[in-house]
Amino acid sequence: MRKGKTINEIEIGDEASFSKTIFEADIVLFGAITGDFNPMHFNEEYAKTTPFKTRIAHGGIAGSLIAPVLGMMLPGLGTIALETKTRYLAPVKPGDTITATGKVVSKDIGRNTVVMELTWKNQKDKLVMSGEATVMPPRA
């Protein structure tokens, strides 16, 4: 299988993205995996009483779309995530199509670590989440 990029192959400014629509089924399955049955995700009647006025997707669903970016694209196969930071800026709703993007902002060749700026935008190009990841690319 094709190994990801090593730290020497990675350049500041490199970026990669993954996009996917968030389905009702994703919310159901995320509940199954995590036990997070918060009524703001699972109870339409309750959701009408919240500031969002409708059910919203778990933040972790959109958040996790960065995983295929880091682990399968940039740096790619063999990457180990050390730390991630995520800010939640706007709600993600069922039916939204989210694009998760990682962009290299610095690298430390001695420690073999790369810092990437993360953004998550919806189909209207609205920034719904932002963050940073520190990862170790695969070694040569």
Added chain:
Amino acid sequence: MRKGKTINEIEIGDEASFSKTIFEADIVLFGAITGDFNPMHFNEEYAKTTPFKTRIAHGGIAGSLIAPVLGMMLPGLGTIALETKTRYLAPVKPGDTITATGKVVSKDIGRNTVVMELTWKNQKDKLVMSGEATVMPPRA
């Protein structure tokens, strides 16, 4: 439904936990939700060639076990997550039982925000992940 704790009801040192076993099915379903088909999660033969020697669970599965803690226990219903930070310290394997814990370390009554220290331990009490969350508890 019972609203979560307001900032005045929350005290420094309060904590809550949620525990769950990570199943093979969780890995399969997390792949469905995120599109993350990294062979370190899905290909036993490839996984044997990695430093972990076996397939490991997506970090986001264990990570997301903190969501029911924050949103359904402490502060609880009506909480909005602003920011989370997660450090990945040791691999989580299928069959591991993970306990995610949030503990209040500070609160800002003016801004209505609470900072919580997060830990994730496995069934052997090994710390596999750690982090922080900044959340807004529900208002009175």
Added chain:
Amino acid sequence: MRKGKTINEIEIGDEASFSKTIFEADIVLFGAITGDFNPMHFNEEYAKTTPFKTRIAHGGIAGSLIAPVLGMMLPGLGTIALETKTRYLAPVKPGDTITATGKVVSKDIGRNTVVMELTWKNQKDKLVMSGEATVMPPRA
């Protein structure tokens, strides 16, 4: 459990069908099983740019509806599939109800094999897929 029909019990022209609606959740789960996260199945925004103008279901979802026909109806329990051929004629969309039908067109008693003509129609009676299967019915 009731064994399927043997080759002597099967007659040319015998047929059996299975019908099922294709749900969004089927698409999500089929992605989980197969790793097929093609954006024509998973990304509504991308799908709008394709000739189909909307997301379509994986061909393998409708295609696999023939399996309960062959293995549980005709010939039925104990049948072993040797070969299948499938032609994809029109897209299947989420919400479509597909009827998969197998009809016996020939049998070879010496080799214990049966050839069946396969059709897949949607709720508007439109032929969306067609094909053939060669199967071994259970022995007496």
Added chain:
Amino acid sequence: MRKGKTINEIEIGDEASFSKTIFEADIVLFGAITGDFNPMHFNEEYAKTTPFKTRIAHGGIAGSLIAPVLGMMLPGLGTIALETKTRYLAPVKPGDTITATGKVVSKDIGRNTVVMELTWKNQKDKLVMSGEATVMPPRA
């Protein structure tokens, strides 16, 4: 998103593969999608009485691993499958790791079609399925 290869970019002999372990959860979910609850997949006691002596995976699970190859690798995004043919040669069991490979054997530039030879091998390099696919690569 990056379009797949056009017919002029494809060369005879080009090949691509996708590998994945077949999990118990895959069998459960494939049953959910297809209604194929044949006891040879779902009933361990019944399965002991069959020639295979154990439950086997639905043929369609391994079969469908070719979909990400054709649709996302070679030719890749924008490919439309016209016809597939599959021969079932040996059983696939839960826990097997299957590699699905497509190799270009001919192309017809006038009709914009490519014929690919398909193979499915398990972790012991045993050929469990073989077949052919005729596909239309994306146009320039």
